[in-house]
Amino acid sequence: MSIASAIVNNTPIFGKMFTVDKSTGLEEINAWPALMIMSSFVWLAVAGLLGLVMPTTQIFDLSSDHFYTTLTLHGAALTFPFSFQLMMGVGLHRSGGCVGKAITGWLPALSWLSMNLGAAILTVAVLMGLKVSVVVMFPLPLVGAQMGIWSMESVIVGFTGIYLVLSCMILWYPLLVFKMLFFGKKRAELVLSERSLNEPGMLGMILAAATLLLTGLPLVVVGTTLLLALYKIIPMSLAAWAAEPVVFQYTFYLFAHNLMEAMALMVASAMYATLPLYLADGSRKLYSEKLANLALWILLVTSVTSGLHHFITFYPNQPAALSYWGNIMSWGTGLGAAISIFTVLATIWQHGLKAEPGIIAVLVGWALYILDGASAIVTSNIVWTYQLHGTMWQSGHFMTVILAMSMMWMGVLYHHYPVLTGRKLDPALGRLYIKMMTIGSFGAAIVMLAGGAAGMPRRFAAWNQEGWMLYGHLILIFGLILGASFVVYLYNLMKSREISAPMGELARA
Amino acid sequence: MLDYVYTGWGAFSATMFMFVPFALMAYYVIRRKSLVDTGPTSLQPSEFAPLEGIWLTFAFIFFVVVNLASLKFIPWATASAAVTGEPEVHVDFTAKSWSYDISNRQIEAGKPVRFSGRSSDTQHGFAVYHPDGRVLFTMLMMPNTAKPTSVVYTFKEPGKYKVRCLEYCGIAHHAMQDELTVVKSN
Numbered sequence: 046m047s048i049a050s051a052i053v054n055n056t057p058i059f060g061k062m063f064t065v066d067k068s069t070g071l072e073e074i075n076a077w078p079a080l081m082i083m084s085s086f087v088w089l090a091v092a093g094l095l096g097l098v099m100p101t102t103q104i105f106d107l108s109s110d111h112f113y114t115t116l117t118l119h120g121a122a123l124t125f126p127f128s129f130q131l132m133m134g135v136g137l138h139r140s141g142g143c144v145g146k147a148i149t150g151w152l153p154a155l156s157w158l159s160m161n162l163g164a165a166i167l168t169v170a171v172l173m174g175l176k177v178s179v180v181v182m183f184p185l186p187l188v189g190a191q192m193g194i195w196s197m198e199s200v201i202v203g204f205t206g207i208y209l210v211l212s213c214m215i216l217w218y219p220l221l222v223f224k225m226l227f228f229g230k231k232r233a234e235l236v237l238s239e240r241s242l243n244e245p246g247m248l249g250m251i252l253a254a255a256t257l258l259l260t261g262l263p264l265v266v267v268g269t270t271l272l273l274a275l276y277k278i279i280p281m282s283l284a285a286w287a288a289e290p291v292v293f294q295y296t297f298y299l300f301a302h303n304l305m306e307a308m309a310l311m312v313a314s315a316m317y318a319t320l321p322l323y324l325a326d327g328s329r330k331l332y333s334e335k336l337a338n339l340a341l342w343i344l345l346v347t348s349v350t351s352g353l354h355h356f357i358t359f360y361p362n363q364p365a366a367l368s369y370w371g372n373i374m375s376w377g378t379g380l381g382a383a384i385s386i387f388t389v390l391a392t393i394w395q396h397g398l399k400a401e402p403g404i405i406a407v408l409v410g411w412a413l414y415i416l417d418g419a420s421a422i423v424t425s426n427i428v429w430t431y432q433l434h435g436t437m438w439q440s441g442h443f444m445t446v447i448l449a450m451s452m453m454w455m456g457v458l459y460h461h462y463p464v465l466t467g468r469k470l471d472p473a474l475g476r477l478y479i480k481m482m483t484i485g486s487f488g489a490a491i492v493m494l495a496g497g498a499a500g501m502p503r504r505f506a507a508w509n510q511e512g513w514m515l516y517g518h519l520i521l522i523f524g525l526i527l528g529a530s531f532v533v534y535l536y537n538l539m540k541s542r543e544i545s546a547p548m549g550e551l552a553r554a
Numbered sequence: 555m556l557d558y559v560y561t562g563w564g565a566f567s568a569t570m571f572m573f574v575p576f577a578l579m580a581y582y583v584i585r586r587k588s589l590v591d592t593g594p595t596s597l598q599p600s601e602f603a604p605l606e607g608i609w610l611t612f613a614f615i616f617f618v619v620v621n622l623a624s625l626k627f628i629p630w631a632t633a634s635a636a637v638t639g640e641p642e643v644h645v646d647f648t649a650k651s652w653s654y655d656i657s658n659r660q661i662e663a664g665k666p667v668r669f670s671g672r673s674s675d676t677q678h679g680f681a682v683y684h685p686d687g688r689v690l691f692t693m694l695m696m697p698n699t700a701k702p703t704s705v706v707y708t709f710k711e712p713g714k715y716k717v718r719c720l721e722y723c724g725i726a727h728h729a730m731q732d733e734l735t736v737v738k739s740n
């Protein structure tokens with residue numbers, strides 16, 4: 046038994062949901078993904094609750110410190126160890142079965158460990174007082190320490206945690222994907238549904254891993270320099286260039302923006318792979334693979350530089366030309382979305398759909414992603430961003446993009462769950478989950494966008510002015526429905542029943 | 555009309571303008587093809603092609619028009635001295651945790667004002683709110699920049715205009731507020 050299976054088997058409550066089916070001989074592609082998926086849901090359980098704490102602190106006028114602590118933990122935990130890790134687990138399992146290669150060795154172990162240990166260390170730092178939000182707002186950590194708002198120790202601990210999380214996303218996970226897809230021998234007994242690397246279902250995985258690696262490397266250099274200085278291994282004077290706010294911020298967003306796009310590429314590719322399996326006429330074909338691939342390429346090419354839209358209001362420190370560029374490229378990603386809309390709907394129109402919960406969750410998540418995309422290109426327009434930057438619109442967009450991708454992965458997981466665990470899910474609970482998550486997520490998204498339109502600031506512990514508390518109450522209500530939908534989803538996993546037929550056969554059917 | 559489009563609520567409307575038709579179409583297609591008429595369609599792939607062209611052309615034109623029409627509202631281009639021929643009033647400020655140092659808090663309506671700001675510690679924002687609660691514009695300042703962050707804005711109505719920091723800057727970020735007074739021009 047692998048270490049991964051051992052950890053899953055010994056985890057209370059969540060372990061039961063992800064115990065890998067050993068009878069299939071597929072443990073080598075299932076064990077590490079199962080552990081990653083399980084860990085991601087542990088983080089969701091904790092950080093989802095923190096989401097509800099935020100509006101609660103505001104409605105009951107509790108200390109603003111609590112708000113900023115929960116804000117930081119909520120954003121960081123749901124972006125990295127929940128959403129990214131869920132994607133990593135489901136994506137690895139899926140592509141392992143497509144190319145017939147084992148997910149074993151030190152790279153999956155390192156990916157899992159650096160993500161979870163890093164996130165845990167970051168959590169400790171936040172509890173020590175470091176409240177810098179998920180995007181760090183550099184040089185806030187250092188300035189806060191100088192002002193005595195939090196300790197220098199908490200900054201060092203926090204950077205260590207962030208560094209480990211980044212190493213997972215920028216190095217270990219992309220290297221693992223490349224190793225798996227381009228090296229090693231294919232083993233016939235691990236092939237579940239064979240795919241070539243040119244199919245949209247695989248192309249997205251490769252493009253995404255390349256994006257993470259390439260756009261992340263500058264941040265690795267800057268981060269390593271800073272960390273060495275914080276640990277006093279090199280003198281601060283040698284790290285001064287990296288601690289320059291403009292340098293740090295641009296390197297950070299070059300990666301952070303592309304992290305979101307890479308996750309989008311990956312989930313779009315999973316959707317293109319899953320949808321054909323649910324076509325009513327059994328044709329298993331997209332309307333056009335070429336068009337699907339074109340959408341992925343457009344998303345890739347436009348996204349690399351569209352991150353400039355984060356700094357439009359920094360004019361003239363960000364030159365106007367770069368802001369126009371960011372504006373145009375962002376709307377270019379919209380063209381990619383328009384193409385994907387056409388591909389998906391034309392595919393369904395051509396072949397009919399078997400509306401099972403897995404694929405419906407993927408499609409609803411995708412619709413949420415389109416809503417998010419619309420809000421994202423709107424706020425990338427120079428004029429609109431001057432009125433929306435820093436408002437709840439931005440939080441709404443950020444949370445919705447993460448939520449949409451997570452819902453799509455939860456749908457893909459629903460599809461793969463029987464192969465992973467040898468157990469079946471209850472479709473009635475699946476449909477209930479979809480209904481609740483649809484109401485909760487679209488509701489929360491629209492309310493947060495509306496709050497932003499009304500001028501409600503993001504990351505701001507005083508909603509009780511200008512009538513903004515209305516949005517606060519609505520966020521709490523939709524958040525409760527959203528939280529309940531996750532409970533239903535996890536309850537379904539917990540209640541899943543053994544499938545009697547040998548899973549190895551079913552998996553290959 | 556255009557004045558409304560390029561505000562916060564205009565942004566909301568534009569988002570819904572893109573999303574709602576998509577949502578209705580997606581709902582219709584998915585419902586119909588999974589419940590009502592699940593068989594494959596008799597339409598040939600070639601019959602989709604014109605639809606594909608129309609859809610993508612429409613999206614492209616919409617994207618171009620929305621962005622082109624927004625140009626004249628960019629706060630670098632509008633109301634600048636070069637455009638209106640009027641001299642600019644200067645308001646300079648420094649942001650620090652958690653307050654502003656503002657050169658001049660009283661402004662005449664109708665005169666183009668150039669706001670120029672710097673930060674002396676961490677990232678800060680400078681968002682000016684209309685008395686009715688809308689954001690008029692926001693600015694982002696980082697420490698150590700060669701130039702100040704800058705926009706030009708012309709106030710139309712007299713009143714009290716709140717200033718708030720919209721870049722998270724630590725535990726008293728929400729208290730980082732100020733106020734400008736716009737008076738009738740004489």
Ligand code: HEM
Pocket residue numbers: 093094096097099100116119120123124127128178179180437439440443444447448451502503504505520521523524525527528
């Ligand atoms: C369970 C119900 C939830 C509630 C009530 C909730 C509430 C909120 C609120 C109020 C904010 C905005 C904070 C601010 O900017 O002032 C926020 C931000 C955010 N939420 Fe949630 N949330 C929930 C679930 C989730 C889930 C499930 C995810 C991810 C899958 C998520 C991801 C995020 C992210 C990434 C941010 C942005 C953080 C930032 O910009 O600093 N949330 N959430």
Ligand SMILES: [Cu+2]
Pocket residue numbers: 651652677678679719720721722723727730
């Ligand atoms: Cu501030």
